[in-house]
Structures are given as structure tokens and as C-alpha cells.
Amino acid sequence: MPELRKDPVIGRWVIISTERGKRPSDFADAEEKKKGGFCPFCYNHENKTPPEIFALRPDQSPRDKPGWTLRVVPNKFPALRVEGQLNRQGEGIYDKMNGVGAHEVIIETPEHFKDLANMEISGVRDVFWIFRERILDLKKDIRLKYVMIFKNHGMSAGASLEHTHSQLIATPIIPKTVVEEMEGAKVYFDYKDRCIFCDIIRQEINDGSRVVYDEEHFIAIEPYAPRFPFETWILPKEHYSHFEFISDEMLNHLAVMMKEVLGRINAALNSPPFNFVIHTFPMQNDSEESYHWHIEFMPKLTRVAGFEWGTGFHINPTSPEDAAQYLKQITL
């Protein structure tokens, strides 16, 4: 059973994932091992993943067989497990609980060499549609407080398989970074009676210098204080706290936006590795006026080093205004 442990000083939770247990020798040459070779996410290898949770099967093909266009499976090496009780307890001055949660993989397409940037709009839409559906389903388990949806693309962004996929991890606690974001937004709301993200959108549209792409329902900007070069945020223009309340129509717009952003990043930066993360309000909470869901997209161009780990602040060699300028000029 994985364990959740809390740093007693800073309050940061860590998942000690014994299922993935590694000996010192397992870390050697992790770089070289992974590329090429057998892919458990391709057709006819369905039995190499745990049984599917869901699949889109336009041809009505049977479970765990080829024919699907999108497939959701439990992670074979889950960071957290669905079974069991939290069993919160102390260990002297320390605190821990069982690693209860969910860890799922969304295989975005059966085509090994496709990815979100070159898939059809409808395929990208399906990926974000399933994100919504999985949250709505996991929400029924009230032990789970948060669902973090993210994508690691490329080895140096942490992807261990090259076949395009995203992941979700549902946790029994609200993660620290999310709490900080909620609290920051709340302080602003208490002071101004306005959502800070709505204010950011208004200021960015007026100013224009950090806008990458502006469409009817979404806007893509380089944030004012980006941690990374070409960090890009995608926000719905209307105020919603929860991603899972997104309408079918909005999903189409989001798919268009994601393809625009990814296409531009790929053209400008030669298809870099990247991460994106959906920031949304905790699923067990009601709609919230002070919080606004959004996607943070981070190309992996620089390395995080000692200074960043020690301070939590980042050195970014590219201003967001310059980055927006480059991305805006690109025609797809």
C-alpha cells in the first residue's frame, strides 16, 4: 500500500509509492531504456494494461480488445490505490495516512505516432470530454477530495512511454499548491469582490502584450510572472470554478484552443517536451465566485536546479512579452 507522508515543517505531503519500489541500481540509465520497443498502449496489447475503466468504441467492439478510439485504464504502477481506508495516524512527531486514491491513464488515440497537436479537433475534444466524465464519476467517492489531470509529453517532461497519453490522480487531500491558489484568490475576492482571474483576463485583453490567442470562449496568455520560458495559460473567459461543469459546446472551443497553442509552441520551439495541468476547484466543493479553472501549459526548455528547490522562486530567461510576440506571429 502506498503511503502519504507529511513533512512536519512545511506541511507538504509526499506519496511514498512502494509499488514502484526502486533499488539504487534501478535508477541507472533510466534515460536509455525507454525509447522504441514494445508499446502497451497500441492495438492488440490491451491485455498488457489493467482492464479498461472506459473506452470509446464507435464499432461496438468488445472490452479490452482493439477497435477503441480512446481508452482509460488504471495505471499499472499506481501512485495511489482505490481500495482501503485512509487510516490517518501519527508516528512520533510525524503524520501519515494510507495512499488511498485513484491513478488512471487516458490513452488518447490508438495511433502510436499521433499526439494532441496533430490529432483531429474531434479527437482532442474527446480527450477533454473524458477528463470531464472521469471527474464526474470519481466525485461520487467522497473520500476523494481532488482530481489532478495532467499530461507529461516527452521523456524529459517525465513521460515514461512515448505513445500519447494523459493521467489523472485523485487524492484524499487537497494538494498544497491548490490550497495556496484557492487562498490567494480568496484574499483578492474578499478585498475587491471580484475574481482575480477575471481581472487578469480583462487586463490582458486590454493590454494585449501577453496574449497568444484569443477566441470566442477561451484566451491563451503568457502569465505576467511565468516560472518557465513560454509557460502559457488557457482560461475560459466566462467565470467557472470547476472544469467539470464545462458544456459540450465549450469543449469544442477548448479543443480548437489546445490545437492552436500546441501547434504554435511546436512550430516556435521544435516540438519540445511539455507538461500541462488542469487547475480546478476541489470537486466536493460548490461553485465558488473567487476561483476560476484554467490550464497551465509548461514547455520543458530549462532545468530546475538548486536555487528553485531551495527558494520556490524561478529564474526565467525569456520575458512573457517576448514569448507572446513569438507565438503570436506564427501562422499554422
Add this chain to the structure above:
Amino acid sequence: MPELRKDPVIGRWVIISTERGKRPSDFADAEEKKKGGFCPFCYNHENKTPPEIFALRPDQSPRDKPGWTLRVVPNKFPALRVEGQLNRQGEGIYDKMNGVGAHEVIIETPEHFKDLANMEISGVRDVFWIFRERILDLKKDIRLKYVMIFKNHGMSAGASLEHTHSQLIATPIIPKTVVEEMEGAKVYFDYKDRCIFCDIIRQEINDGSRVVYDEEHFIAIEPYAPRFPFETWILPKEHYSHFEFISDEMLNHLAVMMKEVLGRINAALNSPPFNFVIHTFPMQNDSEESYHWHIEFMPKLTRVAGFEWGTGFHINPTSPEDAAQYLKQITL
């Protein structure tokens, strides 16, 4: 002039380091460029760095010439600059200030292929001695609130030159991670009237399962909730809030401890890339009962991916008890 910008939601400061200004094409192949070739940190290349701030020159050789055993220079591409005023100002809803601070490089030895693990004890001691001296000097500039001392070793840990060196960055604000650590320790002290780090040391010595090396004045442990496999903390057993109050005698012990830890990590993990960071109380503040300086050492064995960026929580595949077990068994 570099700029400090604050994320309006989460309150995280970012250094937009225009001096290092990068265009999209500069990010391509950053991996391959660096190894081998000309080294500005070797003898006879002293004029390739900015003029030295300090050097140990047992042979009384002249400034910026060979003969030194340890040399401190300003970073050629500084993240922050010493000149100028902070000039705090708003930009609509955003906040920024000038990037005033200091960014120095400590070249630990003239020998290109040496590093902390294979240097003499006296050489390692000199490195930590100069850390102390630099803080004591920078402390006189009251604009500077914090000095972060860190080392990036190996390219994937963020080192851009292979010749062994450490860095310091002095900042006009106390970094977020440091504030969180100070606050966490303060809450504990207010509740218990004891330093949490002193309590950690006591519990770890009693328990023993996470102790890597225990000597007269310092202890090396795997922390209870480590972010990374083989993350190792080194703490002085006596309570001191500020690293710069370390005595000459203690410096000798610290040098022994650093060589022990590095030697074991190198033996267990085949000399991995790593970062270490000195966590110390803000230098303009008086001695503090609730805070305890220490070093956090992080081998770079796994990759930080979307989940970690989104949540601030980490998945660690190696338990600290297992890691301590491996490191303890090694004989140097």
C-alpha cells in the same frame, strides 16, 4: 536590468532575467552544447570571468591570475544585479520590482576533474568557510534579505559548466519556500516550546531507521517525507538558526560529513547529478529559537512532471528507510 515579478494569485516571485534573454532557437540542443571544450574556471582563463571578489591564494599570487586554490567571482550572466534601487511598483493588478541582488560563483578548486567528493577535507572545509564569509559580507547590504547558497552538479541537475562550483544568490525578499519553512517551524514552537528540527533529530536518533551517518556535531538522515529518492538532510545537532554563525571547529566536522554523504551517494548511485541547498534563517534577523539551519541534498534520479508542478506534492518510489539502509551499508 532583471525584474522581479509576483504571481498575483499564489504570491510566488519570479526573476525575469533579461540579461540571459533567450530566443526560441536558443533552447534547441542545449543538451549537447555544453560538455568538453573551453573552461572559464581553469587556470589561465581568469580573464574570462568578471574580476574576482575573493580568492584563496596561499602563494600570494596577484588577483585574477593563476595560483588560487578557491575563487569567488560574480556570475557572468547574473540573475540579479547589485546596482540600483528596488523601485517597487504596480502594473495594473500586478506587482514588480527591480532585480537588485547578488549572484556569485564559488569555483571550488582549480582542478577541472576534482569535486567535493574527491577533494581533501581541507578543501571542502574552505568551500563552506567561504560560504560563511560571503554571507557575513553581503549581510552589510541591508537591501538584501536572504542569501541562498546552492550547488548544481551535473547537467541534468542544472549545471551549465562541469568544472565544480557552487553559487549564491542574494535576494531583496525572503523566498516563499523559506517563509513557509519559518512559519511551519514557528507554529510548532508556539505549540510545544521546542524547535521542531531539534525534535526531529531526537526522534531520528532514537528510531535509527532513517539515519545515514551520525558524528559528533552533525547528523545525516533521510527525511520522513522526502520529495526525491535518496534525498538526504544534514543537520547540526546543536541548535543554531543561522548557518553563518558556524564556528571554525564545526566547519571541520561539516566537511567530514559532506564527504561521507557524497561518497556514499556516489558509491550507491554511480555518482548521480545532484543539488544541495543551505537552508538558513534570513540574515538580517536575530537568532531564532524556532528555526534550525540545515542542508538539503537531492540526487537527481527522477523527473519532476505535471503532477508535481500542479500539486506541489511529489511521488517518491523509494522509501527513506530503504534509502538509509543502502547508504548505511556502504563503507568508504
